[in-house]
Amino acid sequence: MTTATSRSDKPKLPPSSKVPPSIIAIQAILDQFGTLEQFERKYGEIFYSPKSTLFPLPPYVIFSNPQAIEQVFTADPDFFEVGQQSTAPVRVLLGDNSLVLLNGKEHRRQRKLLMPPFHGERMKSYGQTMVDVTQEVISQWQVGQTISIRDYTQQISLEIILRTIFGINKGQRYDRLKGILVDYLETFNSPLTSFFLFFPWLQKDLGALTPWSKFLQQKRQIREILQWECERRRNNPEAMGEDILSLLLEARDEDGKPMSDVEIEDELMTMLFAGHETTASSLAWSFYWLHRLPKIKQKFQEELDSLASNTELTDIAKLPYLSAIVSETLRLNPVIVFVGRQLKKPMELMGYQFQSGTSIFPSIYLTHQRPDIYPEPKKFKPERFIEKQFSPYEYLPFGGGHRRCLGYAFALYEMKLVLATIMSQVKLELLDNRPLKSTRRGFTFSPDGGVRMKIRG
Numbered sequence: 181m182t183t184a185t186s187r188s189d190k191p192k193l194p195p196s197s198k199v200p201p202s203i204i205a206i207q208a209i210l211d212q213f214g215t216l217e218q219f220e221r222k223y224g225e226i227f228y229s230p231k232s233t234l235f236p237l238p239p240y241v242i243f244s245n246p247q248a249i250e251q252v253f254t255a256d257p258d259f260f261e262v263g264q265q266s267t268a269p270v271r272v273l274l275g276d277n278s279l280v281l282l283n284g285k286e287h288r289r290q291r292k293l294l295m296p297p298f299h300g301e302r303m304k305s306y307g308q309t310m311v312d313v314t315q316e317v318i319s320q321w322q323v324g325q326t327i328s329i330r331d332y333t334q335q336i337s338l339e340i341i342l343r344t345i346f347g348i349n350k351g352q353r354y355d356r357l358k359g360i361l362v363d364y365l366e367t368f369n370s371p372l373t374s375f376f377l378f379f380p381w382l383q384k385d386l387g388a389l390t391p392w393s394k395f396l397q398q399k400r401q402i403r404e405i406l407q408w409e410c411e412r413r414r415n416n417p418e419a420m421g422e423d424i425l426s427l428l429l430e431a432r433d434e435d436g437k438p439m440s441d442v443e444i445e446d447e448l449m450t451m452l453f454a455g456h457e458t459t460a461s462s463l464a465w466s467f468y469w470l471h472r473l474p475k476i477k478q479k480f481q482e483e484l485d486s487l488a489s490n491t492e493l494t495d496i497a498k499l500p501y502l503s504a505i506v507s508e509t510l511r512l513n514p515v516i517v518f519v520g521r522q523l524k525k526p527m528e529l530m531g532y533q534f535q536s537g538t539s540i541f542p543s544i545y546l547t548h549q550r551p552d553i554y555p556e557p558k559k560f561k562p563e564r565f566i567e568k569q570f571s572p573y574e575y576l577p578f579g580g581g582h583r584r585c586l587g588y589a590f591a592l593y594e595m596k597l598v599l600a601t602i603m604s605q606v607k608l609e610l611l612d613n614r615p616l617k618s619t620r621r622g623f624t625f626s627p628d629g630g631v632r633m634k635i636r637g
């Protein structure tokens with residue numbers, strides 16, 4: 181009798197695999213996309229995993245159903261919170277005040293303070309810097325040189341962030357900060373060095389040469405430079421510029437309170453982290469597809485050739501075919517594969533009941549691969565974005581709802597201006613002219629091998 185009652189009281193959950201969650205986690209680390217596709221083939225548009233015992237993973241549900249995604253994106257933000265365990269490495273890397281770690285009122289306050297530079301006229305004013313940085317980088321290319329395009333899109337996106345967000349430009353301090361940041365960001369991309377970020381018991385200062393001590397030292401140096409920069413601007417109002425750091429120093433919340441230096445530093449690191457790998461990998465994919473599919477490149481070249489020499493940057497960003505190429509790149513090769521939320525209260529989705537503590541993962545990748553929304557989903561077809569408009573629950577490269585990517589307009593603007601600048605000035609040949617896989621780089625995914633190309637002229 182008791183058994184029957186407790187059985188009927190059990191929440192109804194979606195199908196799940198009999199393979200232990202820890203084994204699935206390892207399989208997903210090794211082959212994220214293959215694992216997702218395998219589960220989707222087996223269980224359909226929603227599947228569940230109970231709590232893992234080996235990894236610090238709560239129970240989670242993955243789905244690609246647009247109605248369910250709409251329900252999550254439009255739900256009261258109070259349904260969700262940031263998972264403490266799964267975000268521990270982010271905390272170590274970016275600091276406790278990072279936007280990605282904040283909940284509720286604090287998250288709303290900080291987003292409101294950070295939002296203005298990323299929209300409207302202010303954001304557009306960064307266009308010239310985006311073009312200048314791209315031109316500086318490509319001016320070093322030699323005809324006949326073989327490059328991995330991702331190395332250069334990474335260099336471009338890092339420099340753009342340092343100039344527009346940190347407001348630091350050329351000179352000794354700039355070179356020093358850039359050098360330390362490159363090393364610091366690499367920590368997460370190497371499986372060996374990133375290991376200690378996930379296991380707090382490895383976080384011990386055991387002398388100057390150990391990875392954790394080196395990491396702490398880099399973190400201290402970055403903080404010192406940023407702190408110095410904040411103080412310099414406060415003491416010299418003429419040093420304030422159009423960059424995002426200056427705007428954050430001047431920002432006030434509803435109670436007239438400024439952001440603290442530590443808050444500003446954590447947010448600068450967050451924007452750097454969230455904004456530069458993502459944009460660099462997405463751009464590398466665009467270069468790959470343009471050169472893999474000559475007809476698409478030809479059509480894009482014709483669009484670029486039709487531009488007058490004095491076309492405004494904001495008009496370049498509105499070009500329909502360029503916009504479609506960028507949208508299709510982010511659909512087919514999303515560099516972030518899930519949107520992540522953790523339930524603070526129970527929630528019902530697609531007729532299933534989920535307890536608080538469950539991680540909710542709308543899958544960007546699987547949604548973008550649905551043949552009912554995107555016929556021939558494995559093909560790169562920019563035209564689909566010209567023929568049809570997709571809803572924010574069918575097309576979600578930047579997530580959605582109250583945590584939608586803060587820098588999405590910035591990223592789209594940057595991708596379009598970098599593509600237009602390079603494609604109108606340099607001829608490139610694709611050396612990796614074969615199907616390319618998406619491989620893991622820390623939290624994000626990137627084209628395998630970085631897309632090797634040759635400079636043709």
Ligand code: HEM
Binds near residue numbers: 459
């Ligand atoms: C192609 C480039 C980019 C892609 C694909 C991308 C994608 C994403 C995604 C999927 C999220 C999670 C959204 C959610 O949970 O609903 C996110 C969050 C975020 N992104 Fe981006 N992003 C890109 C570029 C940028 C840039 C350039 C910046 C800033 C300079 C940026 C700043 C952020 C921040 C601060 C968040 C956290 C928002 C919050 O938690 O409230 N991103 N991004």
